[in-house]
Amino acid sequence: MIVPVSRTDFTEKEFEAIKKPLESGWVVQGPYVKEFEDKWSAFTGAVNSIAVTSCTTAIQVSLHALGIKHGDEVIVPAFTWVATANAVECLGAKPVFCDIDIDTFNIDTAKAERLINAKTKAIVPVHLFGLPSDMDAVMALANSHNLKVVEDAACGFGSYYKGIHVGNFGDMGCFSFHPRKAITTGEGGMITTASGSMNSLLRSLRDHGSSVSDFQRHHGPKPYLLPDFPRLGYNFRMTDIQAAIGSAQMDRASSISDARKKIAAKYDEELKNTGWLKTPCKQYNSEHGYQSYVCMFNTEDNLSFDIDSMNLKRNNFMEYLQYNGISTRPGTHAVHILDYYAKKYDLKSDDFMNASIAYLCSVALPLYPNLTDDEFGYVVEKIKSYKL
Numbered sequence: 469m470i471v472p473v474s475r476t477d478f479t480e481k482e483f484e485a486i487k488k489p490l491e492s493g494w495v496v497q498g499p500y501v502k503e504f505e506d507k508w509s510a511f512t513g514a515v516n517s518i519a520v521t522s523c524t525t526a527i528q529v530s531l532h533a534l535g536i537k538h539g540d541e542v543i544v545p546a547f548t549w550v551a552t553a554n555a556v557e558c559l560g561a562k563p564v565f566c567d568i569d570i571d572t573f574n575i576d577t578a579k580a581e582r583l584i585n586a587k588t589k590a591i592v593p594v595h596l597f598g599l600p601s602d603m604d605a606v607m608a609l610a611n612s613h614n615l616k617v618v619e620d621a622a623c624g625f626g627s628y629y630k631g632i633h634v635g636n637f638g639d640m641g642c643f644s645f646h647p648r649k650a651i652t653t654g655e656g657g658m659i660t661t662a663s664g665s666m667n668s669l670l671r672s673l674r675d676h677g678s679s680v681s682d683f684q685r686h687h688g689p690k691p692y693l694l695p696d697f698p699r700l701g702y703n704f705r706m707t708d709i710q711a712a713i714g715s716a717q718m719d720r721a722s723s724i725s726d727a728r729k730k731i732a733a734k735y736d737e738e739l740k741n742t743g744w745l746k747t748p749c750k751q752y753n754s755e756h757g758y759q760s761y762v763c764m765f766n767t768e769d770n771l772s773f774d775i776d777s778m779n780l781k782r783n784n785f786m787e788y789l790q791y792n793g794i795s796t797r798p799g800t801h802a803v804h805i806l807d808y809y810a811k812k813y814d815l816k817s818d819d820f821m822n823a824s825i826a827y828l829c830s831v832a833l834p835l836y837p838n839l840t841d842d843e844f845g846y847v848v849e850k851i852k853s854y855k856l
């Protein structure tokens with residue numbers, strides 16, 4: 469049996485939906501982007517949703533809109549996808565890495581406080597794998613030091629902190645529609661913000677800095693006149709082809725989210741006695757969205773183990789699963805040890821020890837709504853019969 473780590477799931481509705489912009493001839497940002505944005509706001513409770521080309525560009529343009537520029541420092545967790553740091557770096561600002569809490573995989577806000585100086589302008593908490601960051605602590609820190617907050621909610625679809633969907637706490641929330649995410653448009657991203665002025669600015673920035681969108685101009689009274697461009701901007705527009713797929717998926721958003729949570733609960737139950745594979749952390753005040761189901765491989769009683777030897781054992785376990793047709797992945801990167809960042813900022817693995825441990829010892833198991841019962845049973849059976 470072959471069980472991939474992730475699998476897309478497009479229904480007949482998405483196949484039908486994609487034809488509509490093609491038939492209309494309007495394929496760039498237009499009515500389907502608006503429809504997708506409206507459904508996103510309805511599901512997440514966001515005041516404004518702005519579709520863009522990816523979560524990476526969402527973070528970049530959000531920080532840009534908040535005035536982050538060359539010379540500024542932005543705190544990011546060291547354990548995250550490289551894009552979180554890249555978005556800061558691409559603006560000429562400095563990503564300042566912060567270690568994570570090894571249980572939640574999210575930023576350790578107590579450690580973040582020690583990194584703040586006069587140059588620190590923003591913090592980007594990541595709701596990693598779908599588990600919300602401690603937003604009370606993040607917002608308290610940001611408010612007391614006058615920092616902007618951009619939530620990296622790439623994995624945050626269906627994730628709630630104290631009953632509120634993530635992406636609604638900071639100045640902006642940024643979501644991803646990459647194929648490993650619960651809602652996918654191939655590539656794509658969404659920004660949520662409660663601020664009316666940020667909403668207008670982000671709509672302009674994603675569209676070359678234009679004063680009106682192409683769709684508004686084409687359907688307005690004077691389509692033959694070009695708009696003004698009062699500011700420097702990007703082309704971060706989502707196409708209507710992508711948005712039509714996203715919009716169709718939003719009609720079954722709750723069932724997609726529930727299905728992921730159900731499979732996660734089944735893994736929790738099946739693996740609760742597999743001591744060497746610690747299942748994802750649960751927190752009383754938040755609801756995990758399970759973009760990924762990331763476990764920690766640890767054959768010792770605590771974390772004071774030899775990391776290299778544990779990493780070797782983790783890799784042997786992954787190799788065994790791969791040999792049996794089951795794909796897994798490390799949770800994500802320890803970004804500070806990726807070549808670019810390690811060299812540029814002279815960083816070492818043990819500068820952010822928990823991030824390094826998480827990178828070297830985590831394992832993401834297959835989880836997606838169309839994982840069949842047979843496939844699930846097969847994965848669990850292979851894990852349980854693994855000889856350490």
Ligand SMILES: Cc1ncc(COP(=O)(O)O)c(C=O)c1O
Nearest residue numbers: 522523524549551622644645646
């Ligand atoms: C935590 C995190 N941030 C940012 C991104 C970037 O998202 P995108 O691929 O949509 O740019 C990802 C994608 O995997 C992610 O997991």
